[in-house]
Amino acid sequence: MAEYQDSQLYAGLKESNLYILTEFFKMLGNPTRIRILLLLMEQDANVSVLAEQLGMTQSAVSH
Numbered sequence: 001m002a003e004y005q006d007s008q009l010y011a012g013l014k015e016s017n018l019y020i021l022t023e024f025f026k027m028l029g030n031p032t033r034i035r036i037l038l039l040l041m042e043q044d045a046n047v048s049v050l051a052e053q054l055g056m057t058q059s060a061v062s063h
Contacts, residue, residue, distance in 0.1 A: 032054070032056070032060075032061075035054060036050055036054070036061065039053055039054070047061050047062050
C-alpha cells in the first residue's frame with residue numbers, strides 16, 4: 001500500500017471520499033445491481049418494469 005500513499009491521486013483523496021468510493025464499488029460487486037444499472041442506461045424504468053425484464057420479484061429489485 002505504500003506505493004499508493006505516495007501517488008498524487010491518493011494524496012488528493014480525503015478519508016470520507018475513500019469511504020464513498022469503497023461503498024460505490026461494493027455496490028457494483030453485486031451482479032444484479034450491475035444488470036439493473038445496464039438496463040437503466042438503456043431506458044428509464046420503474047421497479048415493476050425492471051423486475052419483469054430481470055425475471056425477479058419487485059421486492060428483490062427494490063433492495
